[in-house]
Amino acid sequence: MNTRGLRSQLKDSVPVTGMGPQVGAYGVQDTLRSGFSSVKNELLPSHALELSEKNFQLNQDKMNFSTLRNIQGLHAPLKLQMEYRAARQIQRLPFLQSSHLALDTLKGNDESISFEDILNDPAQSEMMGEPHIMVEYKLGMM
Amino acid sequence: MALSNVLEIPTSGFNFENVARNVALEGLLEGGHTKTPKPMKTGTTIAGLVCKEGVVLGADTRATSGEVVADKMCAKIHYISPNIYCCGAGTAADTEKTTDLLSSNLTIFSMDSGRNPRVVMAVNILQDMLFRYRGQIGASLILGGVDCNGNHLYTVGPYGSIDNVPYLAMGSGDLAALGILEDRFKPNMEMEEAKELVRDAIHSGIMSDLGSGNNIDICVITKQGVDYIRPYQESEYKDKRQKRYKYGPGTTSILTEKIIPLELEVVQETVQRMDTA
Numbered sequence: 001m002n003t004r005g006l007r008s009q010l011k012d013s014v015p016v017t018g019m020g021p022q023v024g025a026y027g028v029q030d031t032l033r034s035g036f037s038s039v040k041n042e043l044l045p046s047h048a049l050e051l052s053e054k055n056f057q058l059n060q061d062k063m064n065f066s067t068l069r070n071i072q073g074l075h076a077p078l079k080l081q082m083e084y085r086a087a088r089q090i091q092r093l094p095f096l097q098s099s100h101l102a103l104d105t106l107k108g109n110d111e112s113i114s115f116e117d118i119l120n121d122p123a124q125s126e127m128m129g130e131p132h133i134m135v136e137y138k139l140g141m142m
Numbered sequence: 143m144a145l146s147n148v149l150e151i152p153t154s155g156f157n158f159e160n161v162a163r164n165v166a167l168e169g170l171l172e173g174g175h176t177k178t179p180k181p182m183k184t185g186t187t188i189a190g191l192v193c194k195e196g197v198v199l200g201a202d203t204r205a206t207s208g209e210v211v212a213d214k215m216c217a218k219i220h221y222i223s224p225n226i227y228c229c230g231a232g233t234a235a236d237t238e239k240t241t242d243l244l245s246s247n248l249t250i251f252s253m254d255s256g257r258n259p260r261v262v263m264a265v266n267i268l269q270d271m272l273f274r275y276r277g278q279i280g281a282s283l284i285l286g287g288v289d290c291n292g293n294h295l296y297t298v299g300p301y302g303s304i305d306n307v308p309y310l311a312m313g314s315g316d317l318a319a320l321g322i323l324e325d326r327f328k329p330n331m332e333m334e335e336a337k338e339l340v341r342d343a344i345h346s347g348i349m350s351d352l353g354s355g356n357n358i359d360i361c362v363i364t365k366q367g368v369d370y371i372r373p374y375q376e377s378e379y380k381d382k383r384q385k386r387y388k389y390g391p392g393t394t395s396i397l398t399e400k401i402i403p404l405e406l407e408v409v410q411e412t413v414q415r416m417d418t419a
Contacts, residue, residue, distance in 0.1 A: 045158075046158060046161040046162045046165070047158045047161040048276060048278070049156065049158070049275060049276060049278060050158045050161070052274075052276070053155065053156055053158075056274065095149075111250050111251070111254060112247050112250065113243060113246045113247055113250070114155075114243065114271070115155050115156060115243075116154045116155040117154070119154065119155055119156060119157070120152060120153070120154045120155060120156070120157050121154055122151050122152070122153075122154055125151055125152070127149060127151075128149070129148060129149030129151075130149075133148055134148060134149065137148045
């Protein structure tokens with residue numbers, strides 16, 4: 001099988017979830033934990049920080065790249081983003097924990113500690129997805 | 143696209159799943175005349191000033207939880223790095239964790255670069271962190287330290303505002319303490335005079351504010367090192383325990399005793415040499 005062809009079909013893993021607790025881990029209403037669903041809870045953030053925290057990393061990156069572009073020209077963010085894209089592809093299979101070592105070193109996360117490293121560490125997650133389904137989803141076969 | 147059988151691992155960091163539930167619970171509890179537990183705050187008096195040889199920081203030691211004194215010997219002066227210490231007012235857990243995070247980040251930096259961090263670095267890291275969380279982290283901090291650029295004293299508010307000043311007081315008792323500081327502060331004071339002034343400022347905060355009390359801690363940071371005096375002055379209103387509340391041996395009578403010996407025998411023994419070159 002042509003593995004290079006497979007790689008190019010890998011989906012970008014940016015899951016889109018609904019706002020608020022209504023959407024549980026599997027993408028459907030988790031009635032046991034979060035009660036009955038209501039449209040208002042789906043659409044509006046329940047906490048002041050929810051929206052800003054969801055997109056914090058993306059916004060920071062956007063801001064930094066645009067500053068870099070203004071200072072050094074278009075090539076600087078382009079090169080960096082190319083490296084990020086390459087590092088993002090060196091992951092383990094979708095249902096396993098990857099260390100993100102290359103990505104962390106590139107972003108400078110290996111030299112700082114923040115709440116992302118302490119709270120809700122995905123390596124300590126108590127749930128694991130069904131391996132076949134996760135791989136099929138990632139390859140776009142589902 | 144979310145499918146019902148594909149697991150999406152939650153992102154690391156804060157998780158807001160329970161916020162709606164908590165809001166609903168709050169409403170239920172209020173109706174039933176029970177209150178959610180209040181976080182422990184350090185309704186506090188903290189003060190700091192810059193003197194000729196360094197920086198003097200002072201704090202009281204009372205932590206309150208609502209109307210109850212939760213901790214009579216709370217340590218409000220936190221270690222950040224060998225040359226920087228930080229007094230914290232506000233929610234006790236928030237000040238603890240924020241200063242811990244800051245200290246860890248600065249330790250990584252000093253291990254990388256081989257230098258002691260500067261006070262401006264600590265202040266900028268704090269400012270970024272507190273502004274990112276829009277004041278939800280209730281920590282008002284006074285940072286004081288000595289670095290290659292001199293003696294510095296900064297204040298950082300819960301929303302991320304900073305100020306660089308020669309003398310400072312924060313917390314619920316700050317107005318009383320600030321009165322004393324405004325009256326007697328002079329630039330380039332001697333060390334003993336500076337310690338007395340900080341002590342007096344905290345003392346007036348303790349006397350005039352219900353949220354501050356008990357002992358006074360002082361921390362003196364100079365180029366030579368740090369002197370963390372805890373307590374600098376004990377409160378005169380300490381209560382004396384009438385009796386010892388420890389149970390002496392033999393208080394509880396033994397009714398029955400059963401001993402089961404575990405017989406272990408050596409089955410296999412292997413020796414592996416370790417090369418300690």
